[in-house]
Amino acid sequence: MRGSLRIRLIAASLLALLASLSVGFFALGMARSDPGAAMATGGFLFLGIFAGFWFYLDQALARPVDKIASELRVRAHAETGVPAFVPSRGAENLGDLGPAAASVLSALEAARTARDEAVSAATRHFDEERVRLTALLSEIPVATILLNRDGQIVLYDGQAAEVLAQIGTPRLHAALSEYFEEESLRAALDRLHKTGLGTTATLQGRRGAVTFTATLKPMAEGGTLMIIDSEESRIAPDADRPLVYDFALLGQRRDAALEDRRLSDLTFCVFDLETTGLLPHRDEIIQIGAVRVIGGRIVPGEAFETLVDPGRPIPDASSRVHHITDAMVRGHPSISSAAPRFYDFASGSALVAHNAPFDLAFLRAKRAETELNWTHPVVDTVLLSAILFGTTETHTLDAVCQRLGIEIAPHLRHTALGDAHATAEALCRMLPMLEGRGIDTFGALLAETRKHGRLIEDMN
Template structure:
């Protein structure tokens, strides 16, 4: 029983027992003296002496207890909390406790212990850093490689929780909201095909087996081609790797080509049948009558028009089947220059600040091959290559001094392979791939040229700001324990969402949110890539006094979404997580008031860093965010203070330091922490449902 009481309560009980014992001893002595004298007339005097002695003893003991509590108990508790912070929260530096002057050598010894611990930890960290630098470098290279993989990559646990995702996967599933670590995959992809493939691979028992499936996003019905492969070895519910490719556009392109093909047959079949019928009734060798001649001409003209139109539409749609990458014109010209020099040709290459949509290898091969064949005919030896912008196209010209190239010879060359070992790649296939043509023309003053238009060209400009493509992962989530009851879950196994709000004022019943920010903590670390930070339009003026605090003006929120949209986004972001805030009742009051508007309930478990600070450092300490972060060695940049994201990150960093301190005090589960927090209810109201700790 006494083990559950803190030091100050134990000392208070000790002095209360001392006062009670002294008063009992005085009462017993006076009673025995009265009995020995056997003088009833002295009873009032004995009672008066006993009362005075009892009050003096009680006052003296209370005074000594107060001095002991203020100069011994409180300094010991503060020293213990600061030692625990340095032991578990990795805070460096000595311990300064001015109220510990009556503790003798305890405070200097504690400070020396803290400094020794910091030095030992620094030496150990330096040693570990040296040994792991190579692994860190390889890890960074692996992350860079995985971030550039052109397909979406997901790694999921056997319970279908996300353990890894890369940038393309984020893009593919973005219609359903950006993914998050330890979130259920089926929040983003429909579960039917994935569950079926997972079960089928488990039953197959082949570690090298893979399953190709088609799945769709939950929002937007985007069709994705996926391949699943199991990992995890001997477990009954192994995790799996899922690669994703968007086939929605490919299916649409295929459907368009099929529709075009069907239309080709439909529009050609009727004129061809009419022509055949007309020719069958026409006697061989005779001239057709005027009416029949007119009908023949109409059907032939209609057939030719249909073929021309359908051919043009086919050319326009061919880009869907030939994905051509963007190529810098300077790179293409440099490659062409090198190829021609290797063939012994002299080439003058111009400059062109253009980006081209083409297969650079094929274009270089075609132009270099044609230049070599022109030189072999002795019509030209020195060449000039120009590439000029022509609207949305670019015109590449191969110019030489000499005779022009006959069209028939050019057609023959286009039908020949560009490389001896690759007979299927001819000049004609390259032109077909790029849906273009090439032709000869005079270039003036005895010069001739070959002209090759290249489609989809644009000028190069300043490089846009790069889009972050970092991979996000935590492989320990593959073996993470799952709990049906939050109260039984270990603190390190829970997912947390730390958040903060900025408002128009300090009255939740009448003020509104103007900014909300949140970060996710998964498996004991803050996930840098998973952040919610947005302004909110309160649909009311922001008082100047509030703007002075957080710096948000009416103009800044004029185009911002309202609380309905932001509230739903935040609810989705925090789904399945424990909410963490500093002075949570204030922020939660705003969210609870918005629940009818957004149609969602914020029934998440909640932890308040104010109460956690009181548990670890005692209620008598100051528990503001500034005091807590200073106590834990966390610096909040001045420009970030009183911004939602700045205070959120500071609260998250403080919470991550508080977690190991709680575990060091023996609070291993969420239920244990909640039970201890509720003992500090007079400081702040706990917002959790009572059933969370009933189990």
């Protein structure tokens, strides 16, 4: 096995040499009677020999090496769910490379097991601290929000989510100015920054929404604690107070241009649509589902899902795929009402979809009805898969999830939120793989995706 590839290459080279010599003697014999025919025949035969030799090297070397490389990359970055490494078909041509790769990954798995035990202990401590923090906030019967120095949300509790939901969808990393009128909010923050002391302000919700009284206090690292106290925001001390937070956002700034920002610092809105058919100019959206990814993880509790009444019957053939019927969408909002809500949910994010041209074509086709301009940065997980695993692989959502060890529950497949969540899981597993290849900024990612324009259109 160890010398099989070398022997195969020597044998192939000898065969190519013998074939070339045979062609040479044959052409020499023909040249005496018909020089032109001899040159043409010899040329074609040489081309045939070269093509055959190249094809053999591609099948015996290039494809197995690419396959092993992609499998190694998956297992180097995927934490769980990926099956044990088994050298792929054709690896027997590569001598000891397959067994050596399996040995390295076995050692990596042992190291991960030891690390996981240490992380488990730290996680238990973290969970205890989270329980204490939640218990502390439960004694404060008002809505609590923590902002970073740019006025973006770093933490909000369940009651703050109720307050924000009266204006828009609660979201980490969203600017507070998306919820409250800029003038009153900016005046309060200016007073806070000038004096370094707490201040009270009356904040008017955007789009004529309700007014709230808020107390703002300066925090470490330039953050601001905001407490909203009103009858609408008061809750019983023993009420459930789920927290949504990412303290890494406290120190994050948006000074860099989009192309220069690291992928790990971007906010992604991963979405999927279900439709009445496949033609954006003729068919309609009937379901929208989306989740948000920040810091390479799906944000718990931040999801968008709605059925959409298309105003026309849903074809039976489409219902057999996504199981959405006319009765299910009846009474739900039209696209002119649902799309603006999703637009707000995706504000400030890069849009992510599997086969993005399809989904974006439907959103943009409804521009006349919704008056929305979908100019968000776009990431297509089909193109990410092509970058990491090569264009010769299958890049359907099912194939990508299977490759990455992601399971999609059968009852969630072909639902907008279920497919969006699976796509988000795939994104979270592919981001560190991209960074491992040196593709760590949005600009670098764009440059790589545009190399695969023949596979699928880049939507940026």
